[in-house]
Amino acid sequence: MFYYERVNQFDTIAVSVDSVDRRRIKGTIDLDGLKFIMYFDYTQDVDIDYDLAGMIMTMPVINYAYFAKRIKLNFPVSLSFLKLVKEFIRINNIETFINSIVRRRYEFFLKEYLPSDEEITQENAEGRTEVLADISDGDKKKLEVDDRKVIVLSSGGKESLLTFGILKEIGAVVYPVFFNESGAHWKTAKVAYDYFSSKYENVLRVWSNVDRFYSFVNRHLKILDQDEIRRKADSYPVQMFIFPVYIFSVLPYVIKYGIGNIALGDELDDPIYEEPYHGIKHYYGVYDQTNDFNLTLTSFLREYGIHCKVFSAVYPIFGTLVEKILVQRYNDLFRVQRSCHLCHYEGGDVKPCGTCSKCLGVLLFMLNAEADPTEAGYSIEHVKQLEDNVNSASMRLDPDELEYLKAKVFEGRRINSHIEGIHQLPGENSAFSLVPERFRDGVRSIVSKYSTGFYKFVGSEWVKID
């Protein structure tokens, strides 16, 4: 028996669209009879057809494809969408197997459902999820877009804030879109959302109960330790395919306003760490925050008839430099930054927990940027305890970046200048080549003012270039 058969939980996960209104789409996700009603609500009237609604509803389901024999799409799909879903499932299955199960950070999975060493194979990683759907041969969309317009998917974190700041400054018509999940996550984004709503135009929001869907499914996965998943942690038990839900859900706004770009806040994926695990290529659980994903989606959207580019304006730089620019150039935006997923209300304000691995990283970034973390909701105590906490925590930063920050913040030494540099990735002829042409020079010009220069990946290390 294959490992993926051993952890199979569902015969069929079926996705149906129940209704499509001007401001709401409603669908049912049926997991062998367990039904979840999913909603996506829009703060403005939008024009959504059934196939787009179905596409939006499909994305969250991909998170659980590894544990299902088949995904059934009860709405007609184009061949290109079917191909995309199959590829997403193949990749996400590997991510689930390698990064949720094998290289897990928490013991969410019951021990008896963990694979043996011999079971760590490409075949087991990919699983065998079938996708069933009727192919439609409907007309391709022909959407005229304006390439000056850009949606910035805004989470309240430093990357999306900086992206907003830079794009706005260089003259883009920016639409910050906030994804309002029904649960605690919204607290993280709300500070920025409130600030943006009071100060800027074009601020948009999508509300959804998709996070409840994740909790619902997780509660029904017999392979998970139900006590463990209730504990507060900074990793999800299973779900690693989060951003596609956000991106597909904003497409109605893309269509409404003819928006030519969607910017995400993916920071640098250092190729130094692109090592296969047991010979299996994977993305460390963040495929949906990579250039590979953005380019795949751009290609799909063009095929779908929407010439909208999905990109990140900060992909060649580490979080260290992102924070530095945010603090030093867009200080008002820095003050509304909340990166913690465990935020809480305190005296009417949203405060980060200050001790999760995400917060510890952010505090290092802020101190390195010579910012006052209390301006972004942290306490003096958080700063005082930082060194002890960092030394005892399992940090999520790239080892190079962590070493750099520890030396700089705790010892005042600079040990590796490429961390604050701009990185030209393998395959690129110049840095920022994946940023749409219209914005490229502007982004490069602002970022380079704060960086230590340009670096190219030669052999297996970063080498400074002119």
Added chain:
Amino acid sequence: MENATILSEGVFATTYGKTANGLVRYSKRYHITSVIDSRLAGQDAGQVLMHKPSGIPIISSVEEAINGHAETLIVGIASDGGVLPENYRPYIRTALGYGMNIVSGLHDFVSDDPEFVKIARRTGSRITDVRKLFKDKKYFFTGNIEKVKAKKIAVLGTDSAIGKRTTAIYLNRAMKAIGKKSVMIGTGQTSWMQGFKYTVVVDAIVNDFVAGALETITYEAWDSERPDYMFIEGQGSVLHPAYPGSFEIIGATRPDAIILQHAPMRKYFDGFPGYEIPPLEKYIKILELLSNRKVIAIALNTENMDESMVKEEKSRLQAKFGIPVFDPLQRLSTVTREIDSYNI
């Protein structure tokens, strides 16, 4: 070596895709990371072309090529007249937009197209039109060819796009494998893209200088390498109505022997259905008369033939002409040893 994707939309593994086909088979100048042809997306390029996996995926977009770390896009079509097809323009636009370099061997120069030039200026992309590299070069025939002591074997054909270059490459490799020093003399844009050092793109050069170019490159190869053998890539076909070739190659490089590439199932010249390909014996007579040298072997292009047909045709031609007949895509050690044993 630059990572490159080959744009071959709609034509990969056909005669119009011969540039792409050649680069998938062999490339030293570029590291080929993918082939763009949406008809065949998801398959392995080597499997489609040679029934042998190459690890080169066929994809459908520039973005997928970038995902495979391609930094250069090679236009991999050999269209009639070297014209850039209209449906290739969006791919080039997109690639330039991402700052990718472009390499093209077409007569339509990408670097002369105002739209492409404008984007390239903005993004810093480099455009290489291979034929442009040779366009203004002037070479003069000097007679230096007589000093070349290597055995020069020209691989000529009964049609264009019939596999002359591939046969020359494979024979050159097989000759090296039996311990002989051998050099490939490229005469077309694909050979240049494949990275053969001694290459001139003859159909980009003003006619007066073609013979000089062929002599110059052959002599240079001799002077620098002192090889035992040279395999000279033929161009067009001596009786082709649109792409007559071989005259300059025979005249200027003075081959010591000729290998003739022939596709038994091809009845009409490629792309010219009104023009029947004359019989093989006519070619042999003409080429031997022109060169005053022998056609020493026939290389078979086995398109549209199954194994038994190939076997039968080999025996028939061998019996008829009394020279080796071989499939250049199969093992070449026997035929290579045979060629080496000839006193040419």
